[in-house]
Amino acid sequence: MGKVLVTGGAGYIGSHAVLALLDAGHEVVVVDNLVTGFDWAVDPRATLVVADISDDVAVRAAMRDHDVHAILHFAGSVVVPESVENPLKYYRNNTAASRSLIESAVGEGVKHFIFSSTAATYGIPEVVPVREDSPKQPINPYGMSKLMTEIMLADVAAAHPINYAALRYFNVAGADPQGRSGQSTAGATHLIKVAVEAATGKRGHVGVYGTDFATPDGTGVRDYIHVTDLADAHVHALDLLMADPAKSHTMNAGYGRGYSVLEVLDAVDRVTNMTIDRRLEGRRAGDPDALVADNSTILATLPWRPQHADLDQIVRDALAWERKLAERSGQ
Template sequence: MKVLVAGGAGYIGSHCVKQLLAAGHEPVVLDNLVYGHRAAVAPAIRFHEVNLGDKAAIDRVLAAERPDVVMHFAAFAYVGESVTDPLKYYHNNVAATLNLLDSMLRHGVRKFVFSSTCATYGIPDRMPITEALLQRPINPYGQTKLDVENMLKSLAPATGLSFAAFRYFNAAGAAEDGSIGEDHTPESHLIPLAIGAAQGLRPELQIFGNDYPTPDGTCLRDYVHVDDLSRAHIAAFPLLETAGAQHFYNLGTGTPTSVLEVIQAVEKVSGLKVPAKFAPRRAGDPPALYADATKARTELGWTPRFQTIQPIVETAWRWHQAKPKGYGDR
């Protein structure tokens, strides 16, 4: 199938493009390169440098490409920034997504795969998190993702739009062949920050809180390899053949890993010490967040190939060791 990948030059989007090619599909990338990297997309893949806020440009791309499916990875995703500049997040994550959906429907494209987030759950009442858990976002980033989920729920019965929305936990790692990886500016993810600190390229790592009710006092999170995320999106394609289909899935390994365990994995893989210090807790950080991904395993036949933190870190280390400055375009 021809698949238009919005945000296809970003971290998760570029890995999904690579997996689409491996699965025999034809990806086409749409990205404004605000956070994405042109070098993350193979030169042979058709690329449209377009902002989803530009309705006319979206129309031109859809009219020219006529995709079978659209995948959306083009959201802004910095939680702290969403609190200080919520309008930026509502414009990009909600209004721009509405532009895309509106154009899709006018061009007869009714299959959609949406990159959502576990941040829609807020601070959950219990662990692990299932899809049935009440969604109560505690920041504008999570709220904008939930707003799009609700938009999709309304559009499906009214328009015949079929969609799958994936609620990610902590995306991590890099392509196994080392060709693409994680390069954010600014960087907020633990694994690249720890690797950069070990390499001497980033400041001493801050560990926010060591007095949580967890085995070692640091927060527990669910790290899922970016290629495993990508394969789940592609596995959903057959479910979109039914008009108006609505599917929601958690994507995580279900195995919680602490901040200190991530640091230990980086040190073991790299052979380097991670300089780190404890800092006060951050407001809104739950002690633990990890997924029950039974639904994705059952309905999609999805099983993460990377089940533990060390092999995930190994792929990330290979990328950062080979590309200490990332793609070098910032």
């Protein structure tokens, strides 16, 4: 069996997927342009090819050289407000680059493709928890760029001998419990990352954007999934694609349990035994009141079961990684 190619494997979620694949016995080659990723985040058991996924020549060479039989595609741009300000960047980095990667995969006879999609494809859902067959009405270019890639995959799988799994992520958080990887991106916008940066003195406060949502405490409710559980789901999804090459799958990746912004900050206070400074600010455009996964499909389809579905543990692992990053930069 050939290797698994992981695009964006030097980034946050990609580096954890590389760990999960290697730990499960797969051979891995990473393609990453290192614009937002870090070469040191790639496990040394994997082979790193520094290239952009839209570079057909480099990508196809990597597929041939390593006899790639499956792709896990994480490379892309992920900051929602930036996508509104700079939509063309998102359609280039997410949609057009994905199209190029899929074409390379088809050309080299790669049989299996796993795509990191997003709950942003649903937009503002009318019913929560959200099911996979809920209307797809993205309210920003980020969500639309991912939905367009899902549509391309469905069309390509109907025309070529390739199957795919699209996993729609909810709010990914935490870090590898063994401290091998974590979220290292500067200027991250994810709540738990921002909160542990505040806990380690990297930020002065945490902004709470909106206190008038239709939720129990007025702050937005989200479904937080531990990055290690999410990475594990990709390994199971790959096993599924290989076992039945005629079938493709689209699944929500979440726990089916939501926590409000204030509940998350309370968890950070508990874990750190300190009080994070909270600044109440106005709503951000397009923030849904609640976004929680109906995860019955993934639980019925894969043998995957979350091992880290505890908010305090997610915070503890994120905090441990944040402290490690601070040591690394000599703060």
